[in-house]
Amino acid sequence: MSLLASFRDSARAKPILERIRARRGGPVSIMEFCGGHTVAIFRSGIRSVMPERVRMLSGPGCPVCVTSNADLDRAAALAKLPGVILATYGDMLKVPGSHESLAEVKAQGYPVEVVYSTLDALKLAAAHPDREIVFFGIGFETTAPAAAAAVLQAEAKKLRNFSLCSVMKLTIPGAKALLSMGEVNVDGVIGPGHVASIIGADAWRFLPEEYGIPVAISGFEPLDLLAATDAILGMIDDGAPDLVNTYSRIVKPEGNRKAWGAVERVFELRGASWRGFGDIPASGLALREEFAAFDADRRFPLDIPPSEEHPACRCGEVLRGVAEPTDCTAFGAACTPEHPLGPCMVSSEGSCAAYYHYKRQAV
Numbered sequence: 001m002s003l004l005a006s007f008r009d010s011a012r013a014k015p016i017l018e019r020i021r022a023r024r025g026g027p028v029s030i031m032e033f034c035g036g037h038t039v040a041i042f043r044s045g046i047r048s049v050m051p052e053r054v055r056m057l058s059g060p061g062c063p064v065c066v067t068s069n070a071d072l073d074r075a076a077a078l079a080k081l082p083g084v085i086l087a088t089y090g091d092m093l094k095v096p097g098s099h100e101s102l103a104e105v106k107a108q109g110y111p112v113e114v115v116y117s118t119l120d121a122l123k124l125a126a127a128h129p130d131r132e133i134v135f136f137g138i139g140f141e142t143t144a145p146a147a148a149a150a151v152l153q154a155e156a157k158k159l160r161n162f163s164l165c166s167v168m169k170l171t172i173p174g175a176k177a178l179l180s181m182g183e184v185n186v187d188g189v190i191g192p193g194h195v196a197s198i199i200g201a202d203a204w205r206f207l208p209e210e211y212g213i214p215v216a217i218s219g220f221e222p223l224d225l226l227a228a229t230d231a232i233l234g235m236i237d238d239g240a241p242d243l244v245n246t247y248s249r250i251v252k253p254e255g256n257r258k259a260w261g262a263v264e265r266v267f268e269l270r271g272a273s274w275r276g277f278g279d280i281p282a283s284g285l286a287l288r289e290e291f292a293a294f295d296a297d298r299r300f301p302l303d304i305p306p307s308e309e310h311p312a313c314r315c316g317e318v319l320r321g322v323a324e325p326t327d328c329t330a331f332g333a334a335c336t337p338e339h340p341l342g343p344c345m346v347s348s349e350g351s352c353a354a355y356y357h358y359k360r361q362a363v
Helices: 003-008 013-022 035-044 069-079 102-107 118-127 144-156 171-181 193-199 201-211 222-238 257-266 289-294 315-319 351-362
Strands: 028-032 054-058 084-088 112-114 132-137 162-166 188-192 215-218 243-245 267-274 278-287
Touching (some): 035 054, 069 162, 084 118, 118 144, 144 257, 144 289, 188 193, 188 222, 193 201, 215 222, 278 289
Parallel strands (some): 084 112, 084 132, 215 243
Antiparallel strands (some): 267 278
16 A cells, blocks of 8 residues: 555544645645655645645755855865864765865765764764864754763863864755745645754744744644645635644644753854855854864865756755646656755755656656
8 A cells, every 4th residue: 555545545544634634725835944844745745636736846955955056166175175074964975065065075085984973983983083073063043052062072072173064954044035036936834843843833923923824833744734735725724824733742832942942042143144044144053263173164165166056856846836847857767866956956855866766756
Protein backbone atom coordinates (compact mmCIF):
# COMPACT_ATOMS: atom_id res chain seq x y z
CA MET A 1 0.00 0.00 0.00
CA SER A 2 1.33 3.43 -0.91
CA LEU A 3 1.86 6.17 1.62
CA LEU A 4 -0.94 8.10 -0.02
CA ALA A 5 -3.39 5.20 0.30
CA SER A 6 -2.31 4.47 3.85
CA PHE A 7 -3.39 7.87 5.13
CA ARG A 8 -6.26 8.41 2.69
CA ASP A 9 -7.95 5.30 4.08
CA SER A 10 -7.20 6.20 7.67
CA ALA A 11 -10.31 6.48 9.80
CA ARG A 12 -9.07 9.77 11.23
CA ALA A 13 -7.98 11.24 7.91
CA LYS A 14 -11.17 10.45 6.02
CA PRO A 15 -13.47 12.99 7.72
CA ILE A 16 -10.82 15.71 7.41
CA LEU A 17 -10.43 15.05 3.67
CA GLU A 18 -14.20 14.98 3.23
CA ARG A 19 -14.51 18.31 5.03
CA ILE A 20 -11.74 19.86 2.91
CA ARG A 21 -13.38 18.66 -0.29
CA ALA A 22 -16.83 19.76 0.80
CA ARG A 23 -15.80 23.39 1.18
CA ARG A 24 -17.07 25.54 -1.68
CA GLY A 25 -15.04 28.75 -1.43
CA GLY A 26 -12.93 30.34 -4.15
CA PRO A 27 -9.36 29.47 -5.18
CA VAL A 28 -6.78 29.66 -2.41
CA SER A 29 -2.99 29.36 -2.20
CA ILE A 30 -1.48 27.83 0.93
CA MET A 31 2.28 28.02 1.54
CA GLU A 32 4.47 26.07 3.93
CA PHE A 33 7.58 27.70 5.41
CA CYS A 34 9.36 24.50 6.43
CA GLY A 35 11.54 22.17 4.38
CA GLY A 36 10.38 19.23 6.48
CA HIS A 37 6.79 20.04 5.54
CA THR A 38 7.76 20.31 1.88
CA VAL A 39 9.20 16.80 1.89
CA ALA A 40 6.28 15.37 3.89
CA ILE A 41 3.74 16.93 1.53
CA PHE A 42 5.43 15.54 -1.57
CA ARG A 43 6.20 12.15 -0.03
CA SER A 44 2.63 11.55 1.15
CA GLY A 45 1.02 12.93 -1.99
CA ILE A 46 -1.03 15.51 -0.12
CA ARG A 47 -1.05 17.87 -3.10
CA SER A 48 -2.78 15.21 -5.20
CA VAL A 49 -5.72 14.82 -2.79
CA MET A 50 -6.45 18.53 -2.52
CA PRO A 51 -9.51 19.88 -4.32
CA GLU A 52 -8.88 21.92 -7.44
CA ARG A 53 -9.47 25.19 -5.58
CA VAL A 54 -6.46 24.59 -3.30
CA ARG A 55 -2.99 25.38 -4.60
CA MET A 56 -0.11 24.40 -2.34
CA LEU A 57 3.16 26.35 -2.53
CA SER A 58 6.59 25.83 -1.00
CA GLY A 59 8.38 28.82 0.53
CA PRO A 60 11.92 29.54 1.76
CA GLY A 61 11.87 26.86 4.45
CA CYS A 62 15.06 25.00 3.55
CA PRO A 63 18.10 26.46 5.36
CA VAL A 64 20.58 24.83 2.96
CA CYS A 65 18.68 26.24 -0.01
CA VAL A 66 18.54 29.84 1.20
CA THR A 67 22.29 29.91 1.90
CA SER A 68 23.72 32.34 -0.64
CA ASN A 69 26.61 31.63 -2.98
CA ALA A 70 28.55 34.41 -1.24
CA ASP A 71 28.35 32.46 2.02
CA LEU A 72 29.25 29.21 0.28
CA ASP A 73 32.28 30.90 -1.28
CA ARG A 74 33.28 32.09 2.18
CA ALA A 75 33.10 28.53 3.51
CA ALA A 76 35.31 27.28 0.67
CA ALA A 77 37.84 30.03 1.37
CA LEU A 78 37.87 29.20 5.08
CA ALA A 79 38.53 25.54 4.31
CA LYS A 80 41.62 26.52 2.31
CA LEU A 81 43.23 28.54 5.10
CA PRO A 82 46.41 26.95 6.52
CA GLY A 83 45.75 25.10 9.75
CA VAL A 84 41.95 25.18 9.43
CA ILE A 85 39.58 22.22 9.46
CA LEU A 86 36.13 23.21 8.23
CA ALA A 87 33.26 21.28 9.79
CA THR A 88 29.69 21.40 8.53
CA TYR A 89 26.57 19.35 7.90
CA GLY A 90 26.58 16.77 5.13
CA ASP A 91 23.92 18.49 3.02
CA MET A 92 26.28 21.41 2.48
CA LEU A 93 29.02 19.47 0.72
CA LYS A 94 27.38 19.07 -2.68
CA VAL A 95 25.88 22.56 -2.89
CA PRO A 96 27.66 24.36 -5.74
CA GLY A 97 29.10 27.75 -4.92
CA SER A 98 30.20 30.29 -7.50
CA HIS A 99 33.06 28.11 -8.68
CA GLU A 100 33.16 24.94 -6.59
CA SER A 101 31.39 22.96 -3.90
CA LEU A 102 32.82 21.98 -0.53
CA ALA A 103 32.96 18.41 -1.83
CA GLU A 104 35.26 19.60 -4.60
CA VAL A 105 37.33 21.54 -2.07
CA LYS A 106 37.65 18.37 -0.01
CA ALA A 107 38.63 16.39 -3.12
CA GLN A 108 41.49 18.88 -3.62
CA GLY A 109 42.91 17.71 -0.30
CA TYR A 110 41.65 20.43 2.02
CA PRO A 111 40.24 19.24 5.36
CA VAL A 112 36.44 19.42 5.25
CA GLU A 113 34.71 17.27 7.85
CA VAL A 114 31.05 16.26 7.97
CA VAL A 115 29.54 16.48 11.45
CA TYR A 116 26.06 15.75 12.72
CA SER A 117 25.99 18.48 15.37
CA THR A 118 27.93 21.41 16.72
CA LEU A 119 28.98 19.14 19.58
CA ASP A 120 30.80 16.96 17.06
CA ALA A 121 32.69 20.06 15.96
CA LEU A 122 33.65 20.70 19.59
CA LYS A 123 34.99 17.15 19.80
CA LEU A 124 37.11 17.86 16.73
CA ALA A 125 38.53 20.92 18.44
CA ALA A 126 39.41 18.92 21.55
CA ALA A 127 40.97 16.13 19.47
CA HIS A 128 43.04 18.51 17.30
CA PRO A 129 44.40 21.26 19.58
CA ASP A 130 46.98 22.16 16.92
CA ARG A 131 44.31 22.96 14.31
CA GLU A 132 41.64 25.64 14.03
CA ILE A 133 38.18 24.07 13.84
CA VAL A 134 35.70 26.30 12.04
CA PHE A 135 32.07 25.20 12.13
CA PHE A 136 30.09 26.49 9.15
CA GLY A 137 26.74 26.85 10.88
CA ILE A 138 23.54 26.98 8.85
CA GLY A 139 19.97 26.65 9.99
CA PHE A 140 16.96 28.46 11.34
CA GLU A 141 15.72 28.88 14.91
CA THR A 142 15.66 25.10 15.34
CA THR A 143 19.44 24.66 15.17
CA ALA A 144 20.41 28.00 16.73
CA PRO A 145 20.15 26.76 20.36
CA ALA A 146 22.65 23.96 19.67
CA ALA A 147 25.06 26.46 18.10
CA ALA A 148 24.67 28.73 21.13
CA ALA A 149 25.31 25.80 23.47
CA ALA A 150 28.47 24.89 21.54
CA VAL A 151 29.87 28.41 21.91
CA LEU A 152 29.08 28.42 25.62
CA GLN A 153 30.74 25.02 26.06
CA ALA A 154 33.79 26.12 24.07
CA GLU A 155 34.11 29.11 26.39
CA ALA A 156 33.71 26.96 29.51
CA LYS A 157 36.27 24.41 28.28
CA LYS A 158 38.61 27.10 26.97
CA LEU A 159 38.62 25.59 23.48
CA ARG A 160 40.16 28.60 21.78
CA ASN A 161 40.71 26.65 18.55
CA PHE A 162 36.95 26.44 17.94
CA SER A 163 35.07 29.12 16.02
CA LEU A 164 31.71 29.50 14.38
CA CYS A 165 30.99 30.92 10.95
CA SER A 166 27.32 31.74 11.42
CA VAL A 167 25.05 31.96 8.40
CA MET A 168 22.01 31.05 10.51
CA LYS A 169 18.78 32.83 9.69
CA LEU A 170 15.40 33.63 11.18
CA THR A 171 12.25 32.43 9.45
CA ILE A 172 9.91 35.28 10.33
CA PRO A 173 11.96 38.05 8.63
CA GLY A 174 12.20 35.75 5.61
CA ALA A 175 8.44 35.24 5.59
CA LYS A 176 7.83 38.98 5.91
CA ALA A 177 10.26 39.69 3.07
CA LEU A 178 8.45 37.24 0.80
CA LEU A 179 5.02 38.69 1.60
CA SER A 180 6.28 42.25 1.16
CA MET A 181 7.63 41.45 -2.31
CA GLY A 182 4.09 40.75 -3.51
CA GLU A 183 5.21 38.33 -6.22
CA VAL A 184 2.98 35.49 -5.11
CA ASN A 185 -0.47 35.41 -3.57
CA VAL A 186 -0.51 33.67 -0.19
CA ASP A 187 -3.95 33.11 1.37
CA GLY A 188 -2.85 30.85 4.22
CA VAL A 189 0.32 29.56 5.84
CA ILE A 190 1.22 26.19 7.29
CA GLY A 191 3.45 27.26 10.18
CA PRO A 192 6.72 25.39 10.83
CA GLY A 193 6.32 23.08 13.81
CA HIS A 194 10.01 22.69 14.64
CA VAL A 195 10.67 26.43 14.54
CA ALA A 196 7.52 27.16 16.56
CA SER A 197 8.61 24.64 19.20
CA ILE A 198 11.54 26.99 19.92
CA ILE A 199 10.14 30.48 19.41
CA GLY A 200 6.51 29.62 20.24
CA ALA A 201 3.29 29.45 18.28
CA ASP A 202 2.42 33.01 19.28
CA ALA A 203 5.41 34.32 17.31
CA TRP A 204 3.36 33.65 14.17
CA ARG A 205 0.44 35.86 15.15
CA PHE A 206 1.91 38.57 12.96
CA LEU A 207 0.42 36.79 9.94
CA PRO A 208 -3.27 37.30 10.85
CA GLU A 209 -2.65 40.56 12.73
CA GLU A 210 -0.41 42.34 10.19
CA TYR A 211 -1.26 40.63 6.89
CA GLY A 212 -4.74 39.17 7.45
CA ILE A 213 -3.41 35.71 6.60
CA PRO A 214 -4.52 32.67 8.64
CA VAL A 215 -1.80 30.35 9.93
CA ALA A 216 -1.93 26.85 11.36
CA ILE A 217 1.13 25.44 13.13
CA SER A 218 1.59 21.86 11.94
CA GLY A 219 3.46 18.68 12.72
CA PHE A 220 4.98 16.46 10.07
CA GLU A 221 2.68 13.48 9.73
CA PRO A 222 0.13 13.48 6.87
CA LEU A 223 -2.68 13.75 9.40
CA ASP A 224 -1.02 16.82 10.94
CA LEU A 225 -0.74 18.53 7.58
CA LEU A 226 -4.32 17.69 6.64
CA ALA A 227 -5.59 19.07 9.95
CA ALA A 228 -3.59 22.29 9.45
CA THR A 229 -4.88 22.68 5.88
CA ASP A 230 -8.45 22.13 7.04
CA ALA A 231 -8.04 24.74 9.78
CA ILE A 232 -6.65 27.27 7.28
CA LEU A 233 -9.47 26.68 4.80
CA GLY A 234 -12.02 27.06 7.58
CA MET A 235 -10.58 30.44 8.59
CA ILE A 236 -10.43 31.59 4.96
CA ASP A 237 -14.00 30.55 4.23
CA ASP A 238 -15.22 32.20 7.44
CA GLY A 239 -13.28 35.38 6.71
CA ALA A 240 -11.69 35.14 10.16
CA PRO A 241 -7.89 34.91 9.90
CA ASP A 242 -6.29 33.72 13.11
CA LEU A 243 -3.58 31.47 14.54
CA VAL A 244 -4.43 27.81 15.15
CA ASN A 245 -1.94 25.47 16.77
CA THR A 246 -2.65 21.97 15.47
CA TYR A 247 0.67 20.73 16.86
CA SER A 248 -0.02 21.54 20.50
CA ARG A 249 1.38 18.19 21.65
CA ILE A 250 4.83 19.66 20.90
CA VAL A 251 4.44 23.40 20.37
CA LYS A 252 3.55 25.73 23.23
CA PRO A 253 2.38 29.34 22.83
CA GLU A 254 5.58 30.67 24.41
CA GLY A 255 7.96 28.07 22.90
CA ASN A 256 11.08 26.86 24.68
CA ARG A 257 12.23 29.85 26.71
CA LYS A 258 15.39 28.16 27.96
CA ALA A 259 16.57 27.25 24.47
CA TRP A 260 15.78 30.64 23.01
CA GLY A 261 17.30 32.34 26.02
CA ALA A 262 20.65 30.71 25.16
CA VAL A 263 20.34 32.02 21.60
CA GLU A 264 19.68 35.56 22.82
CA ARG A 265 22.63 35.38 25.19
CA VAL A 266 25.12 34.33 22.50
CA PHE A 267 23.79 35.99 19.33
CA GLU A 268 22.58 39.34 18.13
CA LEU A 269 20.66 40.26 15.00
CA ARG A 270 22.34 41.30 11.77
CA GLY A 271 21.44 41.47 8.10
CA ALA A 272 21.81 38.25 6.15
CA SER A 273 22.04 37.31 2.49
CA TRP A 274 19.30 34.92 1.31
CA ARG A 275 19.34 33.08 -1.98
CA GLY A 276 16.59 34.47 -4.16
CA PHE A 277 15.98 37.44 -1.85
CA GLY A 278 19.24 39.30 -1.42
CA ASP A 279 19.97 40.99 1.90
CA ILE A 280 17.19 40.90 4.50
CA PRO A 281 17.77 43.22 7.49
CA ALA A 282 17.84 41.71 11.00
CA SER A 283 17.33 38.20 9.64
CA GLY A 284 20.69 36.66 10.59
CA LEU A 285 22.41 35.66 13.82
CA ALA A 286 25.89 37.00 14.57
CA LEU A 287 27.97 36.32 17.67
CA ARG A 288 27.90 39.09 20.25
CA GLU A 289 31.10 41.01 20.99
CA GLU A 290 31.41 39.05 24.23
CA PHE A 291 32.03 35.91 22.15
CA ALA A 292 34.27 37.47 19.50
CA ALA A 293 37.01 34.92 20.28
CA PHE A 294 34.75 32.26 18.75
CA ASP A 295 33.65 34.27 15.71
CA ALA A 296 35.26 33.01 12.50
CA ASP A 297 34.29 36.22 10.69
CA ARG A 298 36.37 38.27 13.12
CA ARG A 299 39.22 35.80 13.45
CA PHE A 300 39.69 35.01 9.77
CA PRO A 301 38.94 38.06 7.61
CA LEU A 302 38.72 37.08 3.96
CA ASP A 303 38.82 38.94 0.65
CA ILE A 304 36.40 37.00 -1.55
CA PRO A 305 35.54 37.95 -5.16
CA PRO A 306 31.90 38.74 -5.96
CA SER A 307 29.74 35.64 -6.09
CA GLU A 308 28.10 34.27 -9.22
CA GLU A 309 24.90 32.29 -9.78
CA HIS A 310 24.48 29.51 -12.31
CA PRO A 311 22.44 31.10 -15.11
CA ALA A 312 20.20 28.04 -15.56
CA CYS A 313 19.32 27.59 -11.88
CA ARG A 314 15.93 28.92 -10.77
CA CYS A 315 16.26 27.89 -7.13
CA GLY A 316 15.73 31.47 -5.97
CA GLU A 317 12.38 31.67 -7.76
CA VAL A 318 11.35 28.28 -6.37
CA LEU A 319 12.15 29.50 -2.85
CA ARG A 320 9.94 32.56 -3.39
CA GLY A 321 7.07 30.40 -4.62
CA VAL A 322 6.94 32.10 -8.02
CA ALA A 323 8.14 28.98 -9.86
CA GLU A 324 7.63 25.25 -9.48
CA PRO A 325 10.63 22.96 -9.90
CA THR A 326 9.29 21.74 -13.25
CA ASP A 327 9.17 25.31 -14.55
CA CYS A 328 12.95 25.12 -14.70
CA THR A 329 14.23 23.72 -18.01
CA ALA A 330 17.22 22.19 -16.21
CA PHE A 331 15.06 20.20 -13.78
CA GLY A 332 15.67 16.47 -14.12
CA ALA A 333 17.93 17.02 -17.12
CA ALA A 334 21.00 19.20 -16.56
CA CYS A 335 20.11 19.37 -12.86
CA THR A 336 19.68 16.14 -10.88
CA PRO A 337 20.56 15.11 -7.30
CA GLU A 338 23.73 13.51 -8.67
CA HIS A 339 24.71 16.62 -10.66
CA PRO A 340 22.90 19.58 -9.06
CA LEU A 341 23.06 23.12 -10.37
CA GLY A 342 21.72 24.57 -7.14
CA PRO A 343 20.88 23.73 -3.52
CA CYS A 344 17.17 23.10 -4.06
CA MET A 345 18.19 19.85 -5.79
CA VAL A 346 20.83 19.01 -3.15
CA SER A 347 19.21 19.37 0.23
CA SER A 348 17.01 16.63 1.64
CA GLU A 349 14.53 19.46 2.36
CA GLY A 350 14.81 21.16 -1.02
CA SER A 351 11.70 21.54 -3.16
CA CYS A 352 13.44 20.37 -6.32
CA ALA A 353 14.85 17.26 -4.65
CA ALA A 354 11.46 16.45 -3.11
CA TYR A 355 9.71 16.97 -6.42
CA TYR A 356 12.33 14.85 -8.20
CA HIS A 357 12.03 11.92 -5.79
CA TYR A 358 8.23 12.01 -5.38
CA LYS A 359 7.06 13.61 -8.62
CA ARG A 360 4.66 10.77 -9.45
CA GLN A 361 2.55 11.81 -6.48
CA ALA A 362 3.23 15.53 -6.95
CA VAL A 363 1.79 15.89 -10.44
